[in-house]
Amino acid sequence: MNSPSYSSWENVQSVGCSISLTPPIVMLTVNDYLDGLHCLHEAQKVNATTEEIISKLRLYLEDKVGGQQILNTILTLIKREKVIDFSNNKEFNYCTSLLPLFMIMSDSSTSIPISIKYGSTTYHMHLDNQADLPKSEQFNMIANHIHIPSDRLKLIYRGKRFTKDNWHDLPLISNMNFLSIGEQNEDETDIDTKDIECIMHQMKIDRNTAIKALKLYPNMSLIDIRENLSLFDDAFSIHRQIPEFQIDSTTAKQLIERINNAKHPLILVAYIDDRPVGYLMGHERYSSFYIWLVGVHPKHRRQGILVQLMNRLEQWAMKENYSSLLVKTRNSFKSMLLFLISHEFKLIDMDKRQSVGTHRLILEKKLIIPQQSSSI
CATH class of the missing domain: 3.10.20.90 (Phosphatidylinositol 3-kinase Catalytic Subunit; Chain A, domain 1)
Structure with missing residues (x-):
């Protein structure tokens, strides 16, 4: 086979112009192409991987001829027009063996x-x-x-x-x-976008956490949580309907006296359509914030109300610079124990009583207080 003559640049350029959808080559010469193959040959000598060889070829050609478009032109010339013929070249064997790499790069162009x-x-x-x-x-x-x-x-x-x-x-x-x-996005299938955004706003949490909460509590209600000591009557109205507290004979007068005499007291009440459905009372104790009483009306449980109350409490406690939350619960209150443990409370002590079921378990949750930036 006779090798085409490359005595002048016009030969290559004219073929390039004859191909439809292929821009004329204005920078590349055949010697440049041969130099690129020589670069690959040297890479093979040091047992470079296929990925490294392709990467080296890409970098060489893009640096030499100015971009992916020119590279596509070269590949078109090789595959369709057979402009370059190595049949009489001493490097024919390794040059032709490298042509599949160009084909890979051609497929990779898009x-x-x-x-x-x-x-x-x-x-x-x-x-x-x-x-x-x-x-x-x-x-x-x-x-x-x-x-x-x-x-x-x-x-x-x-x-x-x-x-x-x-x-x-x-x-x-x-x-x-x-x-x-990285943390994957939670699947939002069958979850109303408005519910997600509302939970994010109310609980001051990110989108993923809001979706997880809605999946965990599919009947989660969008509630209004209010904070004020004057809400005691609404809180007590729920307290009286909590089955677990029916054994407690403490009167409203005794409760209000304790909350008024406590250090840094707090009352939170959760409302749905202006009706109280859950509450939380607490105060400072041992430099921590102690959750004294908390409950949700039986008809509104498993709707995420307790989650939102606790989340609101954590936000408040961190704002007030408390480093931990304390809570005491009966050993027989299994649902509350499971809830606390699943929300990162740790058992730190036990107050033994007459029977195992009446033992009081004391749990603590450490809070991470955001550091305030100081101006110099």
Whole structure:
């Protein structure tokens, strides 16, 4: 076979112009192309991986000829027009063996296959890799595919961490495998968006936490929580209807005297349609905030009311610079014990009584007080 003559640049340029949808080559010469193959040949000598070879070729060509569009032109010339013929070249064997790498890169010009592992699940996707696509948008595509917000997503590749801030530093090649770190978005299927946003606003929590709460308590009611010592009568009206407190003979007068004489007292009452359905009373004790009485009307339990009361209490306590919450409950109140333990309360002591069921268990929850920034 006769090798085409490359004595003048016009030969290559004229072929480039004859191809439809392919822009003329204005910077690349055949020698540049051969130099690129030589660069790959040197990479093979040191046992570079296929990924490293492709990455090296991409960097060389994009630096040499100025972009992905020119690279596509080169590939078109090779595959369709056979402009470059190595049949009489001493490097024919390794040059032709490298041509499949160009084919891989050609397929990668618009999308590349990658894998992302999250926990025990591996996600596969074809990532849009067009030259004019912003890298930030490309990172968002990955985040959306694996359901992790882009601002919380970290991708690990060969020991290096990539976020939306440094994603542009990573040369992408086919079949890259990433390890992902970040909290996935909760599935919002069958949950009303308005309910999520309302819970977020009322409980001052993020979207994921609100969705988890609505899943845990599917009948969660959207309530109004009020804070005032003058709400004692409403709180006591609920207290009298709590079955667990029927054995307590404490009168309203005794309760109000104690709350009025306590240090830093607090009364919270939860309302649905202006009707009191839950309450919490407490005061300072041993430098912690002590939850003295708390309850929800039996007809309104398992609606997330206690969760919202406790969340409101935590916000208040942290604002008042309390580092922990204390609560004492009977050993026989299993539902309350399970609730407290599931909300990070730890058993720290026990007040033994005549029977096991009447033992008082003392639990504590540590609070993380946000540090206030100081101006210098």
